[in-house]
Amino acid sequence: MQVNKRHQVSPYLVFFIIYNSQVGIGILSFQRAIAEKAGYDAWIGVLLAGCFVQVFIWMMYKLLRKNNGDIMDVHANIFGNVVGKFFSMVIMIYYWLASTSVLLGYIEIIQVWMFSTIPSWILSILILLIVYYSVSGGFRVVAGVSFLSFIFPQISLIFLYIFPLKTAHFGNLLPLMNHSFTDLFDSIKSSMYTLAGTEALLMYYPFIKNAATSKKFAHLGVLFTTLLYTISAIVTYTFYSEEQLKTTIWPELSLTKIIKLSFLERFEYLYISIYFIIVTATVSLFLWCSSRGLKKIFNRKQKDMLILLSLLSLAVCQFITEPLKVMLEKLVTDLNLCLFYGYTPLLLLVSTFLKRGNQNG
Numbered sequence: 410m411q412v413n414k415r416h417q418v419s420p421y422l423v424f425f426i427i428y429n430s431q432v433g434i435g436i437l438s439f440q441r442a443i444a445e446k447a448g449y450d451a452w453i454g455v456l457l458a459g460c461f462v463q464v465f466i467w468m469m470y471k472l473l474r475k476n477n478g479d480i481m482d483v484h485a486n487i488f489g490n491v492v493g494k495f496f497s498m499v500i501m502i503y504y505w506l507a508s509t510s511v512l513l514g515y516i517e518i519i520q521v522w523m524f525s526t527i528p529s530w531i532l533s534i535l536i537l538l539i540v541y542y543s544v545s546g547g548f549r550v551v552a553g554v555s556f557l558s559f560i561f562p563q564i565s566l567i568f569l570y571i572f573p574l575k576t577a578h579f580g581n582l583l584p585l586m587n588h589s590f591t592d593l594f595d596s597i598k599s600s601m602y603t604l605a606g607t608e609a610l611l612m613y614y615p616f617i618k619n620a621a622t623s624k625k626f627a628h629l630g631v632l633f634t635t636l637l638y639t640i641s642a643i644v645t646y647t648f649y650s651e652e653q654l655k656t657t658i659w660p661e662l663s664l665t666k667i668i669k670l671s672f673l674e675r676f677e678y679l680y681i682s683i684y685f686i687i688v689t690a691t692v693s694l695f696l697w698c699s700s701r702g703l704k705k706i707f708n709r710k711q712k713d714m715l716i717l718l719s720l721l722s723l724a725v726c727q728f729i730t731e732p733l734k735v736m737l738e739k740l741v742t743d744l745n746l747c748l749f750y751g752y753t754p755l756l757l758l759v760s761t762f763l764k765r766g767n768q769n770g
Contacts (some may be wrong), residue, residue: 412616414618416547416549416616417549417618418548418616419618420617420619420620420623420626421623421626422617423617423623423630424630425552425556425558426609426630426694427606427630428555428630428633428634429559429687429690429694430555430606430691430694430695431605431606431607431634432558432637432687433514434514434515434684434687434688436661437518437660437684438659438661439599439603439638439642440642440645441654441658442599443455443596443603444646444651445595446588446591446595447588447592447596448592448651450586450587450588450592450596451596451600451642451646452582452639452642452643452646453585453586453593453596454594454595454596454597454599455596455600455603455604455638455642456639457593457597458600458603459604459634459636461601462601462631463632466607466624466627466631467624467628468754468757469608469610469611469614470614470627471757472753472757473620475757475761476760478614478615479613480500480612480702481494481612481706483611483760484497486760486763487756487760497702497705497706498702500611500702501698501699501706502699503744503745503748504609504698504699504702505695505696505699505721505722507695507741508691508695508696508699509721509722509725510737510738510741511695512536512537512692512722512726513725515536515684515685515688516532516726518662518681518684519532519681522681523681528727529726529727530723530726533723533726533727536689537692537719537723539689540689540696541715544696544715545712548616548697551690554689554690554693555694557686557690558687558690561683561686562683562686566637569664569665569668572667573644573645573647573648573667574644576648576667577644578648581646581651582643582646582647601750602742602746603638604634605745605749607631608748608753609698611698612697612698613694613697613698641661645660645661645664648664662677662680662681665677700714700715703718
């Protein structure tokens with residue numbers, strides 16, 4: 410699939426898009442989830458999960474380059490137009506569910522930490538209006554928002570990780586490797602979902618200039634986020650005891666309470682506000698992927714699909730109950746692991762054999 414060069418972005422911006430897709434609200438709470446079975450050895454699981462994601466990045470580039478297009482072109486080449494659209498539809502639904510899950514998570518944080526009386530529909534409308542403005546501007550605007558989502562939060566992370574080190578207990582991390590491989594594998598599985606988001610590449614690959622040359626920036630992006638998550642886990646584990654961690658829902662966010670600056674008393678308010686940029690960028694990226702795919706499936710304008718998806722997200726944010734929210738998170742987790750860490754390698758194998766068969770024929 411050929412995309413007009415005016416709509417494409419430079420290869421180096423893939424680094425920031427990968428960062429944006431991986432570093433969402435999950436970094437605020439993943440430390441507790443991955444430590445449930447592997448304890449404080451879980452930070453090792455983050456590093457190993459990052460290695461798996463690097464392999465996944467290589468597979469995606471291999472698959473997309475072979476088919477010279479996005480995931481929908483891959484499906485059309487392998488399964489044909491009708492069946493291919495069915496499989497593409499499943500992935501577009503996943504992208505929408507992932508964006509809605511991020512939106513719900515951030516709204517919950519705002520309501521718990523800052524404005525408990527503001528209804529969900531007001532917060533979701535504010536975010537979705539900015540998301541609509543971003544996505545309707547095209548992929549170049551979405552990439553620009555991803556760039557901003559990297560620049561501003563990194564400044565605050567410097568404060569967040571330095572202050573807790575003053576009271577850090579590195580003995581919490583010892584002894585190393587005192588859990589079974591099964592427990593460590595469980596933390597790897599949880600970490601792989603935490604590091605999820607790179608699968609958006611399956612849709613925006615044609616929008617990268619000289620896409621093949623962007624692979625090194627994608628790998629660097631995954632390396633950066635893997636190290637960021639590892640540092641976050643280590644800082645958290647040296648600050649909290651295992652008993653404290655069990656009762657702390659958002660460990661990284663709770664760390665902001667200890668930061669006291671002469672010009673700023675409540676650093677957590679600033680930190681949550683900065684995350685508005687990250688959440689907006691993440692939701693924009695996934696809604697762009699979903700609306701772009703639905704545009705191709707139903708042959709409608711992308712803005713129409715974007716409005717429909719935004720209204721559906723608004724309805725979910727307003728009416729979803731807590732049990733359904735938990736079910737949604739589990740569904741997104743399972744779909745991510747099955748569709749991308751299982752299904753994509755199979756597509757690569759099938760695509761490789763089909764191409765060889767055509768050459769032999």
